[in-house]
Amino acid sequence: MGERITFAIAAAVALGSAVGVVTLKNPFRAAVSLIGTLLAVAVMFLLLAAPFVAAIQVIVYAGAIVVLFLFVIAYLGERPGRFEHDPMARYEVVGWIAVIALGVQGFIALANSRLAGIFDDPKATGDIGSPRAIGEAFTDPFVVSFEATSLVLLVAALGAVLLAKRAVLGEGGR
Amino acid sequence: MVDEPIWLLVVKTVLLVFLVITFFAYMSLFERKLIGRAQARYGPNRVGPWGYLQPLADVMKLIFKEDFVPQGANRWLFQLAPVMSLVTAITALALIPFGDPVNILGQDVNLVGIDVSIGLLIVFALSGMGFYGLILGGWASGNKYSLLGSARTAAQLVSYEVAMGLSVVGVVLISQSLSLMDIVHKQQETVWYIVCQPIGFAIFVITAVAETNRTPFDLPESESELVAGYMTEYGGLKFAMYLMSEYINMIVVSAIGATLFLGGFAGPWLPGWIWLIIKVLAMLFIFIWLRATLPRLRYDQLMRLGWKVLLPLATVNLIVTAIVIGIFFQN
Numbered sequence: 001m002g003e004r005i006t007f008a009i010a011a012a013v014a015l016g017s018a019v020g021v022v023t024l025k026n027p028f029r030a031a032v033s034l035i036g037t038l039l040a041v042a043v044m045f046l047l048l049a050a051p052f053v054a055a056i057q058v059i060v061y062a063g064a065i066v067v068l069f070l071f072v073i074a075y076l077g078e079r080p081g082r083f084e085h086d087p088m089a090r091y092e093v094v095g096w097i098a099v100i101a102l103g104v105q106g107f108i109a110l111a112n113s114r115l116a117g118i119f120d121d122p123k124a125t126g127d128i129g130s131p132r133a134i135g136e137a138f139t140d141p142f143v144v145s146f147e148a149t150s151l152v153l154l155v156a157a158l159g160a161v162l163l164a165k166r167a168v169l170g171e172g173g174r
Numbered sequence: 175m176v177d178e179p180i181w182l183l184v185v186k187t188v189l190l191v192f193l194v195i196t197f198f199a200y201m202s203l204f205e206r207k208l209i210g211r212a213q214a215r216y217g218p219n220r221v222g223p224w225g226y227l228q229p230l231a232d233v234m235k236l237i238f239k240e241d242f243v244p245q246g247a248n249r250w251l252f253q254l255a256p257v258m259s260l261v262t263a264i265t266a267l268a269l270i271p272f273g274d275p276v277n278i279l280g281q282d283v284n285l286v287g288i289d290v291s292i293g294l295l296i297v298f299a300l301s302g303m304g305f306y307g308l309i310l311g312g313w314a315s316g317n318k319y320s321l322l323g324s325a326r327t328a329a330q331l332v333s334y335e336v337a338m339g340l341s342v343v344g345v346v347l348i349s350q351s352l353s354l355m356d357i358v359h360k361q362q363e364t365v366w367y368i369v370c371q372p373i374g375f376a377i378f379v380i381t382a383v384a385e386t387n388r389t390p391f392d393l394p395e396s397e398s399e400l401v402a403g404y405m406t407e408y409g410g411l412k413f414a415m416y417l418m419s420e421y422i423n424m425i426v427v428s429a430i431g432a433t434l435f436l437g438g439f440a441g442p443w444l445p446g447w448i449w450l451i452i453k454v455l456a457m458l459f460i461f462i463w464l465r466a467t468l469p470r471l472r473y474d475q476l477m478r479l480g481w482k483v484l485l486p487l488a489t490v491n492l493i494v495t496a497i498v499i500g501i502f503f504q505n
Contacts, residue, residue, distance in 0.1 A: 059299050062299075062302065071329055075325055
């Protein structure tokens, strides 16, 4: 029972702050609202008995990435987006229809699936969320995808540095 | 860990919070007296015998100051930010082990708030949340100096957090555990990890000074150029909360350093908690000594030290540690 109440609260906070992220006009407030979503997701990881993932979620996403967002927003100053003449505005109805259709589709798909935990209480899956289990998963079954991911991240970081360098050179810097 | 009734947890929490706030008050006096000595003056010596009632006078002054919110500030975040800082700082104390379970008046008591398998990660997560107190406070003040202070906080803390995280992974590799209690027990069996990880310890201390915004890394609150940075608009008790969270963060980071590298509560003859306090005081002395000795870094020096010196050094240290453990200590 306690788990369900915690889940309901976490889900409500996650959805509420997510709505805040997309509706708040001020980018700084939107980023602050994102913290709420990320923390609520961390709570859900804890409920799934994955404390390592929960801690990493807080350290990396809430603790570093949103700080970076806030840093950029604070430096660029707050310029709320102006969409008075948004050319996409006339398609708003289509957007809402798509959202509702996707929601209905997702609901039907979930209700018809035989996934554990939708209509019954799921069984425990054993240890998959502890640091040891995740480390073993990284080194044994998923070693190739793990290394491939780190390669992609390295390429992205190098690319960012090169692009920034070109922009700085273009402005006459060193 | 022994099982404890709820009332005991409450008693322990209240006692710990009370003790740490007292400790904070006397630490500020300790710092002012020590810096006074370093600068060839006496430091506070007027209130009470030898100035030992000075913290009480300071607290009374701050309590009776007007509690205001400046015009143009974001009222809600402005009030919330210092509380966030303080709460995360105090919460981290719950994870620090002060000793093995003891029996007091027939009741088994854990000398640790909570010992979890990922204790170290939770400390990092809490410190990550604590930054928001500084960043949001600076932004919510609606003051350009505060905003600059919070932008600097964000850049500095993100840069140094990476090196700090890498510097403690060596300890985790050696002890094979993320639980602070286990790490201390492993050091009791073998040696203090400062012996195996001297570079790790050095990087940890430097980044700890940067993470707590202390001189020479106090650019977010540099009083001579940014008028105290993110704290410019704060006064009275809210200012006291920021001050308190900065000092409690120093205590927490010293205790973590002592636990990871200096054997925590391990030590001969004396009870464990006394050993931990001695080690924490030694770390705090280094913090204050640095403040009395070094001038503030320039911003580019700060970034260069973080990204071009500490981060590569911490990475190399980690790789060497991993290789040595992989080759010689397979079991």
